[in-house]
Amino acid sequence: MLTTHNLTKRYGxxxxxxxxxxxxxxxxxxxxxxxxxxxxxxxxxxxxGLVRPTAGEGTVLGRSLSHPERYVSRVGALLEGPALWPSLTGHENLQVLARLGGHDPRRVPEVLRLVGLADRGGDRFGTYSLGMKQRLGIAAALLGEPELLILDEPTNGLDPAGMSDMRDLISRLAAEDRSVLVSSHLLGELEQVCDWLLIIEQGRLAYAGPAGEFATRSGAELVLFPAEQADLERLATVVANEGLAAERAGDHLVVPLGERDPRLAAATVNRAAANAGLLLAELRIDRPTLESTYLRMIEGEPA
Ligand SMILES: Nc1ncnc2c1ncn2[C@@H]1O[C@H](COP(=O)(O)OP(=O)(O)OP(=O)(O)O)[C@@H](O)[C@H]1O
Structure with a gap:
């Protein structure tokens, strides 16, 4: 679908x-x-094909990056907020773009429906909310029935409802056997829609692979609050006797689980604490999220 090899861009x-x-x-x-x-x-x-690489190579949809004209018609993109005509309706905007791009204008109602704007296509673009504008931008990117969709921060500036609409839209688009490359700083949002991750730092690749494998690279943790503060030390000893290392964090303990089954470990610690006469006010499993694993990675801790 897409490969790059030593792709490099220098500006001065x-x-x-x-x-x-x-x-x-x-x-x-x-x-x-x-x-x-x-x-x-x-x-x-x-x-x-908008910026020429300084060095390196790659392919998009099986075609070389050095000939973007051979594949760009099969790729849709939303890079910055869409610059469309405010006084034209959503429908009219798409018709103009379809003609300019050599696409079939009869696809306009279909792409409006895909992005959830079927009943607002007759309204002027200038009256749209930011979320609707972004979705119309994606509708424009879909006119050519692209096999690959590239979206640069499509949720930028959207409110929670707009983000939720965008999430649903991205999932719908992917369900139609289309690949989507989407950048965002909202990791909680990405986590809900992505099955693959590309992480870069200072222009270099830091991770590429299945999203599920990334988040589970750092294991789950148990978080234990004893009912009595004074029991913290004894609780740490009980945990240690179960072969786990407890780290003290203020009024509670954090127990990294590594490869151990979190629920089994929680049950074991719970029983051991009860047998030692220690009451737990809270026993919780913290599972790693995309965000927590990512932050650990860029802060240089072993994930
Ligand atoms: N046209 C340009 N001329 C000079 N430097 C540029 C140009 N475009 C980008 N850069 C520089 O290249 C680096 C990478 O920028 P880029 O916009 O690709 O990062 P990004 O990951 O998209 O960042 P953000 O998350 O802030 O959007 C930055 O240091 C930026 O200042």
Whole structure:
């Protein structure tokens, strides 16, 4: 679907993308993550043939990056907020874009329906909410029935309802056997829609692979609050006797579980505490999220 090999972009002395080698399988929703300035937009622009790589190579839909004209008609993109005509309706905007792009204008009602704007297509673009504008931008990107969709921060500035609509839309689009590459800083949002992750830092690849495997790289933890503060030390000893290491964190203990089954470990610790006459006010399993694992990774801790 998409590969890059040593893809590099330098602007003067600054390296924006630094020897990026990665692969994106067909049919996935891939989250593209990295700190501000990591090179996500530059990478997307190179994939779309908008920015010429300084070095390296790659393929999109089986065609070389050095000939974007051979594949761009099969790729849809939303890079910055869509710049459409405010005084035209959503429907009219798409008709103009279809004609300009050489696409069939009869697809307009279908793409409006896909993005959930079927009943607002007759309203002027200028009256749309930000979320509706973003979705119309995606409708425009869908006019050419793309096999790959590239979305740069499509949830930027959206309110929670707008984000939820965007999430549903991305899932719907992927269900139609289309690959989606979507960048965002909202990791909780990405976690809900992505099955693949590409993480870059300072232009270099930090992780590429299934989303599920990334979040489980750092194991779950048990969090234990004794009913009596004074029991904290004894509780730590009880936990240690079960072969687990307890770390004291203020008024509670944190127990990294590594490879151990979290629920089994919780039950074991619960029983051991009860047998020692210790009452637990709270016993909780904290499972790693995309965000917690990512933050650990960029802060340099072993994930
Ligand atoms: N046209 C340009 N000329 C010079 N430097 C640029 C240009 N475009 C990007 N850069 C630089 O390249 C680096 C990567 O920028 P890029 O926009 O690709 O990062 P990003 O990961 O998309 O960041 P953000 O999350 O903030 O959008 C940054 O240091 C940026 O300043």
């Amino acid at each position: 002395g600054r390296t924006a993308v630094d020897g990026l080698t990665m692969e994106l399988p067909r049919g996935v929703v891939a989250g593209f993550i990295g700190p501000n300035g990591a090179g996500k937009t530059t990478t997307m622009a190179m994939l779309l």
